[in-house]
Amino acid sequence: MAPFVNPAMTDTYDVIVIGGGSAGENAAQYAVEKTGLTCALIEAERVGGECSFWACMPSKALLRPLDVAGAANHLDGISSVTVQRDALLARRDTWRSDLDDSGQVEWAESLGIEVVRGRGRLAGQLRVDVESDAGVRHLRARHAVVLATGSEPVIPDDWAAVDPWTSRDATGVTEVPGSIAIIGGGVVACEAATWLNALGADVTLLVRGDRLLQRFEECASDAVAASLTEAGVRLRFGVTASEPERDAPDADRAVGRPHGGPVSVTIEGERVSFDEVLVATGRRPAAGDLGLAGVGLDPDDLDGRTRLADGLYAVGDVTGGPPLTHWGKYQARRVGEAIAARASGKDPGPVEPDDAVPVPQVVFTDPQVAQVGATAAEAADAGREVRVVDEEMSAAAGFGLLRDDASGHARLVIEGDRIIGATFVGAEVGELLHAATIAIVGRVPLATLRDAVPAYPTASEIWLRLVESAVRS
Numbered sequence: 169m170a171p172f173v174n175p176a177m178t179d180t181y182d183v184i185v186i187g188g189g190s191a192g193e194n195a196a197q198y199a200v201e202k203t204g205l206t207c208a209l210i211e212a213e214r215v216g217g218e219c220s221f222w223a224c225m226p227s228k229a230l231l232r233p234l235d236v237a238g239a240a241n242h243l244d245g246i247s248s249v250t251v252q253r254d255a256l257l258a259r260r261d262t263w264r265s266d267l268d269d270s271g272q273v274e275w276a277e278s279l280g281i282e283v284v285r286g287r288g289r290l291a292g293q294l295r296v297d298v299e300s301d302a303g304v305r306h307l308r309a310r311h312a313v314v315l316a317t318g319s320e321p322v323i324p325d326d327w328a329a330v331d332p333w334t335s336r337d338a339t340g341v342t343e344v345p346g347s348i349a350i351i352g353g354g355v356v357a358c359e360a361a362t363w364l365n366a367l368g369a370d371v372t373l374l375v376r377g378d379r380l381l382q383r384f385e386e387c388a389s390d391a392v393a394a395s396l397t398e399a400g401v402r403l404r405f406g407v408t409a410s411e412p413e414r415d416a417p418d419a420d421r422a423v424g425r426p427h428g429g430p431v432s433v434t435i436e437g438e439r440v441s442f443d444e445v446l447v448a449t450g451r452r453p454a455a456g457d458l459g460l461a462g463v464g465l466d467p468d469d470l471d472g473r474t475r476l477a478d479g480l481y482a483v484g485d486v487t488g489g490p491p492l493t494h495w496g497k498y499q500a501r502r503v504g505e506a507i508a509a510r511a512s513g514k515d516p517g518p519v520e521p522d523d524a525v526p527v528p529q530v531v532f533t534d535p536q537v538a539q540v541g542a543t544a545a546e547a548a549d550a551g552r553e554v555r556v557v558d559e560e561m562s563a564a565a566g567f568g569l570l571r572d573d574a575s576g577h578a579r580l581v582i583e584g585d586r587i588i589g590a591t592f593v594g595a596e597v598g599e600l601l602h603a604a605t606i607a608i609v610g611r612v613p614l615a616t617l618r619d620a621v622p623a624y625p626t627a628s629e630i631w632l633r634l635v636e637s638a639v640r641s
């Protein structure tokens with residue numbers, strides 16, 4: 169472990185990381201851990217960032233009990249399990265440490281990383297200004313500056329005017345609206361609809377496209393839509409809600425409570441009113457106020473790359489790459505290690521991930537959707553010659569044991585004799601995904617996968633069916 173440093177009196181560090189979310193934390197850790205480099209981790213809000221306090225952790229803390237209750241209610245031998253609203257919200261609060269980041273600050277300090285509270289901004293090459301209530305501190309980095317400021321929700325202007333809920337209100341819900349419209353049909357919309365519906369809100373999804381989860385295989389969209397509908401969520405496709413107006417906006421509104429009176433909107437010529445509206449229309453890099461222009465860069469330069477200039481890196485959502493915690497942490501490990509290597513006079517090797525590295529993602533709806541690599545449509549768009557192999561998840565006896573009503577689907581996208589994409593839809597399928605990721609990264613030929621024997625009776629036996637179909641077709 170690096171020796172503890174207390175550079176509070178100095179304004180020069182080896183490394184400066186702006187933004188202490190999961191990506192920034194990892195970049196700092198991998199830069200200092202084995203090198204003893206000094207590092208300032210600048211954080212405007214809470215160390216741990218969106219994932220710990222407003223995104224992954226609270227949302228999954230809300231969704232997991234619903235998943236288990238759903239399974240329990242479909243297993244002979246168990247009588248009905250109900251959701252306890254207050255206890256569920258209390259669990260959410262525990263999993264986000266009651267919005268207290270002291271545990272994460274302690275962790276950073278234990279590695280010798282100095283947490284600097286305030287808002288960081290590039291002030292030139294290897295220079296960062298930090299603004300806080302205490303004034304402006306001018307910092308200098310000897311080796312590298314890492315941008316890790318995350319992303320912010322995209323709120324179209326007409327919606328911004330009614331101060332709608334964003335994902336922070338949905339994950340941080342304390343007062344459940346009687347009715348809520350969700351604008352968007354992506355991951356936030358589908359996951360939030362699941363828990364808001366379970367908490368008792370009357371939920372309507374207003375989707376401008378013709379299906380949910382557009383970036384995923386259609387079988388995933390269909391299964392999630394069917395299950396949300398069965399749970400009582402109203403789904404409207406091909407609609408655009410316009411002319412939003414809010415009654416009695418609340419000037420003292422708090423996160424997680426309705427931001428005032430009802431919001432009325434026009435949908436297909438009809439005026440409809442909801443107690444609240446959640447806008448879940450995507451996110452963009454939080455780079456607007458980072459001083460990029462001062463170092464000759466433009467926010468448009470954020471195109472997923474992590475090395476922006478000599479000594480200047482970006483990791484996590486701010487890169488404009490896939491806005492997923494595990495992807496940001498992967499970028500951060502690579503960048504942190506590269507900084508450490510360079511500072512020790514070693515060749516860091518390539519910092520950017522190879523284009524062939526597949527991005528995995530799990531959507532924690534009921535059913536879960538787990539996807540890695542290319543979908544069939546993405547492969548076709550890229551002009552790749554692929555074939556698909558489809559199987560019903562029920563082809564694996566172990567999957568059927570997970571719940572009495574278990575259903576789902578699995579698809580492999582295959583190029584030549586290798587898997588380049590995989591999708592699983594069904595109960596607990598998130599845990600099946602890494603096998604597919606390894607097969608893709610390892611470029612494992614299908615013939616070799618025949619020797620990867622799945623244990624009986626587990627859901628993994630779906631691999632047996634998929635690989636057999638693939639080698640036969």
Ligand SMILES: Cc1cc2nc3c(=O)[nH]c(=O)nc-3n(C[C@H](O)[C@H](O)[C@H](O)COP(=O)(O)OP(=O)(O)OC[C@H]3O[C@@H](n4cnc5c(N)ncnc54)[C@H](O)[C@@H]3O)c2cc1C
Binds near residue numbers: 214216356454
């Ligand atoms: C509702 C929801 C659920 C999600 N669930 C999942 C999931 O299950 N799995 C998954 O992989 N991903 C999930 N994501 C995506 C995931 O939350 C993000 O990809 C991840 O948090 C990005 O990490 P980051 O470190 O890049 O940014 P952030 O976590 O946003 O951290 C950036 C930090 O920088 C700070 N900051 C910003 N500007 C400055 C500045 N100028 N100076 C100092 N500090 C600054 C911020 O306060 C923040 O703490 C979810 C997203 C949402 C919205």
Ligand SMILES: NC(=O)c1ccc[n+]([C@@H]2O[C@H](COP(=O)([O-])OP(=O)(O)OC[C@H]3O[C@@H](n4cnc5c(N)ncnc54)[C@H](O)[C@@H]3O)[C@@H](O)[C@H]2O)c1
Binds near residue numbers: 324353359377490492
């Ligand atoms: N489990 C997870 O991994 C997880 C969970 C939540 C969020 N995330 C990530 O966070 C990011 C943000 O999620 P998200 O759901 O906000 O974005 P998204 O890109 O997944 O979905 C945005 C949705 O909004 C729609 N939309 C965009 N502009 C619109 C407009 N003007 N009017 C109406 N509809 C509009 C799009 O068609 C799409 O349906 C995503 O990249 C997502 O993968 C991941």
